[in-house]
Amino acid sequence: MLDLNLDMKTVFVLLVLGHLLAVILFSAYKFRNSKESAIDMFYAAKWLQAITWGLFILAGNTPGMAAIVAANLFFLLGVALETAALLRVVGGFNAKARRFYMYWTSAGMAVYLLVVFLHNTIPLRIAVVSLSLAVMLMIPAVRLVGSSLKSPLSRLLGYMYLAIAAALIVRTLLAFFSRMSVDMLDPGIYRTVAFLALYAIMMLGNMGFFLLSKERTDRELVRLASYDDLTGALNRRAFMHHTRETLRRCRKEAIPASFILIDVDHFKTINDSFGHHIGDELLQEFAGKVRPRLRSGDLFGRYGGDEFAIFLPGADELASDQFAENLRSAVLESQGNRGRPEYTISIGVVTVPAGSSTALLELFKSSDEALYQAKHAGRNQAARSGA
Numbered sequence: 001m002l003d004l005n006l007d008m009k010t011v012f013v014l015l016v017l018g019h020l021l022a023v024i025l026f027s028a029y030k031f032r033n034s035k036e037s038a039i040d041m042f043y044a045a046k047w048l049q050a051i052t053w054g055l056f057i058l059a060g061n062t063p064g065m066a067a068i069v070a071a072n073l074f075f076l077l078g079v080a081l082e083t084a085a086l087l088r089v090v091g092g093f094n095a096k097a098r099r100f101y102m103y104w105t106s107a108g109m110a111v112y113l114l115v116v117f118l119h120n121t122i123p124l125r126i127a128v129v130s131l132s133l134a135v136m137l138m139i140p141a142v143r144l145v146g147s148s149l150k151s152p153l154s155r156l157l158g159y160m161y162l163a164i165a166a167a168l169i170v171r172t173l174l175a176f177f178s179r180m181s182v183d184m185l186d187p188g189i190y191r192t193v194a195f196l197a198l199y200a201i202m203m204l205g206n207m208g209f210f211l212l213s214k215e216r217t218d219r220e221l222v223r224l225a226s227y228d229d230l231t232g233a234l235n236r237r238a239f240m241h242h243t244r245e246t247l248r249r250c251r252k253e254a255i256p257a258s259f260i261l262i263d264v265d266h267f268k269t270i271n272d273s274f275g276h277h278i279g280d281e282l283l284q285e286f287a288g289k290v291r292p293r294l295r296s297g298d299l300f301g302r303y304g305g306d307e308f309a310i311f312l313p314g315a316d317e318l319a320s321d322q323f324a325e326n327l328r329s330a331v332l333e334s335q336g337n338r339g340r341p342e343y344t345i346s347i348g349v350v351t352v353p354a355g356s357s358t359a360l361l362e363l364f365k366s367s368d369e370a371l372y373q374a375k376h377a378g379r380n381q382a383a384r385s386g387a
Contacts, residue, residue, distance in 0.1 A: 012053045015198060019050035022206050038093075041085035042209050048078030049202075069116055072129050073109050080105040082205055083136045089212045090154060092143040101136070108132030123175040130175070134168035137161050153215060157208045164201060228302040230280055231287035239301025243311045244360050246299065247352070250313050254355045258320030260310040261348040261367040262327075265379040267306035270341050279306075282343060289330045293323065309367075317351045317384070324349050324382040332380075344380035346371055351384075 026043045055071035084101050087093040112128045115121075144158025226238035234242065243259075250257040264270075264286065271279040283306065290300055290310065299311040312320055324347045335342045348371030352358050370385035377383065 009057055011198075012057045015053040015202065016050050016057070018199070018202050019046045019053070022046045022202075023050065038085045038088040038213070041081050041088065045078045045081035045085060046206075048074050048081065052078060065116060065120070069113070072112060072125070076105060076108050076112070076129065076132055079133055079136055082209075083140050086140045086205075086209060086212070087143060089209065089216055090140070090143055092140070097139070100139075104132070104135060126175040127172045130168040130172040134165040134172070137165040137168070141165060151215060153211055157204070157212070160204055160208075164197075164204075167197070231283055231302050231308075233287055233290075233308065234299065234301035236301060236303050239299060239303070239309060239311075240360065242299050243301075243309075246297070246311060246313050247360055247363075250352070251355065251357060255314050256316045256351060256354045258312045258315040258317070258323075258349060258351045259363040259367050260312065260320065260324060261303070261364070261371045262308045262310070263346050263371055263375070264306040265344045265346055265375070267343070270343060274341050278341065282340065285334065285340075286331065286345070289327065289334065293327060293330075309364075315351070320349050320351055321382070321384070328380070328382060346374040346379045347382035348372070348374060349382055349384045 023043065023046045026039065026046060052071045052075040055067045055074065059067040059071065080101050084093055084097070087097055108128065112125065112132075115124050115128055138161075141158045141161035144154045144161065146158075226234060228235050233239075247257060264282070267279065267282075270282065286308075287300075287302075290308070294300055294310075295312075297313055301309045303309050310323075312323060315323065328345055328347060331343070331345050348367040348369065350363055350366040350370060352363065366385040370383045373385070374381050374383035
């Protein structure tokens with residue numbers, strides 16, 4: 001008959017080696033990314049977890065409870081750092097989360113020590129540690145599952161962490177209400193399953209953190225490649241790409257669309273008279289006027305300098321005229337701010353009827369001609385051109 005009992009010390013040695021390998025890999029990674037606080041936290045967590053399993057090895061040869069107590073305290077601290085690092089990667093480690101982890105981890109360690117000194121029973125020690133870990137894991141799990149990024153990776157990891165948290169809660173209940181031993185130091189089928197689960201959790205934590213970090217880096221690269229740093233609008237290349245795709249969809253769905261080109265009047269004079277920093281602030285202020293007026297699916301881009309473009313899928317002539325006039329009026333209403341020069345905008349508008357096959361470059365040319373008409377007529381107005 002197959003013996004499923006695993007040698008305890010061998011497993012602990014392998015767990016130590018696994019975490020030390022992660023430490024070595026993170027050391028190489030940290031060399032090039034020393035400013036990443038999430039990496040520093042995860043790196044420290046791996047050290048603490050390696051120490052944890054090393055202490056469990058010593059517990060078999062050391063009389064008394066010292067090694068076991070120290071191992072559990074290191075483990076609580078290590079998991080707290082690992083889950084906090086995971087939260088930081090997915091953008092959920094704010095001041096509130098930081099305080100919670102600090103207080104919850106401190107409370108878990110304090111309660112564990114009280115149990116050891118006042119009522120030292122294995123079920124109670126197991127319950128305190130398991131429940132503390134379950135809550136630590138639950139927070140990033142919920143964050144990953146409900147992530148607005150809609151990433152399959154984040155959701156998969158979230159469900160896995162939820163499963164681990166649920167298993168820890170079940171272990172807490174079994175410690176109190178079952179005769180079955182849930183102590184990893186006792187030989188039996190539970191110890192075997194627990195050791196296999198520990199390996200899975202270690203791999204999940206290491207791979208999950210690496211993959212989520214890479215996913216975050218990829219999103220940042222896309223952002224840097226697609227958006228204008230000053231105004232947050234799409235840059236010209238990204239705007240043209242997304243507009244071309246959206247225009248194709250409008251043509252397929254037989255809905256109208258409008259292309260708007262905007263220029264800040266006398267922007268060069270403003271720059272020369274007040275300085276480029278004031279000009280930059282003016283462009284940022286203008287971008288702030290545009291965003292609240294955009295619907296889901298509308299596109300806003302900076303063509304270069306003081307020239308901006310807006311694409312409104314589904315907007316006919318009436319809707320685009322109202323949009324242009326509302327934006328022009330909003331700019332005028334913001335005048336008179338102390339330390340800011342007054343400015344106006346000129347707007348060129350062109351609308352593509354439903355089902356039209358007008359190309360994007362033709363739209364740009366037509367809106368540019370309309371913008372020229374608005375400037376030629378005295379600026380601070382919108383002009384329309386046919387597609």
